[in-house]
Amino acid sequence: MNHFTLDIVTPTQNLDVIEVDYVRCPGIDGSFGIMANHQDGVFSLDIGEIMIQSKSDTKYYSTSGGFAEINENEVCLLVETIELSSEIDISRAESALQRANERKNKKNEEDLDEVRMESSLSRALNRLRVAKR
The missing domain is CATH 2.60.15.10 (F0F1 ATP synthase delta/epsilon subunit, N-terminal)
Known part of the structure; x- marks a missing residue:
């Protein structure tokens, strides 16, 4: 190749x-x-x-x-x-996912940036998915 x-x-x-x-x-x-x-x-x-x-x-x-x-x-x-993938800190990624979900659940607050929250959630989910490789 x-x-x-x-x-x-x-x-x-x-x-x-x-x-x-x-x-x-x-x-x-x-x-x-x-x-x-x-x-x-x-x-x-x-x-x-x-x-x-x-x-x-x-x-x-x-x-x-x-x-x-x-x-x-x-x-x-x-x-x-x-x-x-082998260097991803799974507990840190899980904590980031939890924080992103908490922000998502508080989306009625005025100061919440929805795009930033969705991006944080996507990054955390991706890190956890790749860590399983």
Whole structure:
């Protein structure tokens, strides 16, 4: 299988640049896959799971969104956050889910930002789902 270069960048860190065979990303219009020689472009990422396959293994990550830039067989994922499934703190994610649900139940209060609350809920649910990988 052909491979390509993958670079993952967050606001606080750059992960190692690696050679991979396939990446599946959570696009805002649904998941999409990237293989070697993919057409160039920039794609918006949603909250979801990123799967990265290399010659030696498959890894799953939780992300809270960002962008995928594909340019001449090089892919750069510019993401807000990224967590390897095995490194997700399940108790912290469960606490975040509980807080998000509590905010959702108080949605009659004036100061509640519904979009922010829904985003918090989605991120917590995604982290718990990916942690089970």
